[in-house]
Amino acid sequence: MPLFIYNSLSKKKEEFVPLQGKTVKMYTCGVTVYDRCHIGHGRSLYVFDVVRRYLKCRGYDLQFVRNITDVDDKIIARAQETGRSSKDLSEEQIRLYHEDLKRLDVAPADVEPRATDDIADMVTHIQALIDKGYAYASDADVYFDVRAFKDYGKLSGQGIDQMQEAVRIDKDSRKKDPLDFALWKSSKPGEPTWESPWGGGRPGWHIECSCMSMKHLRTQTLDIHAGGRDLIFPHHENEIAQSEALTGKPFAKYWIHHGLLTINGQKMSKSSGNFITIQQALSKYPADELKMFFLFSHYSSPIDFTEDKILEARKALAKFDVLFYRAAQLLQNKDLEPVQAGFITKYKNEFTAAMDDDFNTPKALAALFSLINDTNLFIDQNTDDSAYLGVIYHAVDVLENLGRNIFGLFLKEKTQELTSELQGLLDRRLAAKQAKDFQLSDKIREELRGKGIAVEDTKSGQTWRWI
DSSP states (O other), X not given: OOOEEEETTTXXXXXXXXXBTTEXXXXXXXXXXXXXXXXXXXXXXXXXXXXXXXXXXXXXXXXXXXXXXXXXXXXXXXXXHHTOXXXXXXXXXXXXXXXXXXHHTOOOOSBOOBGGGSHHHHHHHHHHHHXXXXXXXXXXXXEEOGGGSTTTTTTTTOOHHHHHHHHGGGOOTTSSSTTOEEEEEEOOTTSXXXXXXXXXXXXXXXXXXXXXXXXXXXXXXXXXXXXXGGGIIIIIHHHHHHHHHHHSSOSEEEEEEEOOEEETTEEOBTTTTBOOBHHHHHHHSXXXXXXXXXXXXXXXSOEEEOHHHHHHHHHHHHHHHHHHHHHHHHHTTOOOOOOOOHHHHHHHHHHHHHHHBTOOHHHHHXXXXXXXXXXXXXXXXXXXXXTHHHHHHHHHHHHHXXXXXXXXXXXXXXXXXXXXXXXXXXXXXXXXXXXXXXXXXXXXXXXXXXXXEEEEEETTEEEEXXX
């Protein structure tokens, strides 16, 4: 079956056909390293990791590049505020970013270029745009001449007049037109600087992504360019202009944009306290809970982070745990071969169909939960079936593989042994529950959670899992 992707450029779903056979060259905009990554970044990192995983499982040879912006106005401003060098600040934040990736169980990209390593290529690109009449130097700065590129606005769907209204208050006397954007910025005293034909300075943000994506994917046309919806204008619009003006070729065939994240219905803001870093989130919730929360919504939809929704994610994960626990008791020390069953094939096909439809994770999850429900029914109602254990083995294997290989769940091996202390707490908690001493039961549950064990009450009784 074909895979369909909603293309932000054409504004419609299109069958995914890579430019070169089964090779897929994918680029996503990475982080600007001036502060800790927040959970909005976490969603971006995770949803495109799911896309990456699914394309690989579909048999594509995926080449994946995600950049790191380590020279930028925000980095310079934060460094000046804290009395540090831009390099020291960015190095620290890159280290913390990689720690966040590891704790999220999101793999690094195949290549993660830093902007500061590719500035010579950016200078070459900018000079070529000047030579072709698409850019101009003004003092020691260089700007892209937006009106010289006739297709400007094709991604965002905005006309020049609409854009003019948006930038009129930011008119810069050094520009020919308020819409023109910086390709090269002259450095002020004390700021990081690199030599160029126009004097000491640094690249603009937009040119960084154009150069790094084409250089490290070794192509002038990407198969997929991905990023947040907030980057469509002006960042991605400007990437298209400065790339296609140079090459005369489409910059990317498919554009994928994820929706934005709010917290309790409000835009994230540090000043109002409505802001959660990945580090803060993962100190409170296991990575799988955060991932399940992200999976509840289609990647292109906006998503609102609340405690209630995290609780829903926790309960959803518990459904996997309960079935895995039941199956483990039945399959322990058995040498089995998987046995096909119609209900397993049905839900596996539904999962694939959902993911083929623009990576529809809510529908794909629904297929997995249906498989869990029917597997539990099979366990309860088919004990006399000669293939009983083989079917259960196959169902659990499918759930684990799809959850792990596509969604990146269940990656942390639960190999830790229960100590006598922890087993004692579980036994005391169960006894308190049976005695209807709910206050003590809840107290012990919280104590266990602090020791890395989540306890759930199900129809089958008390179950637990490592977190």
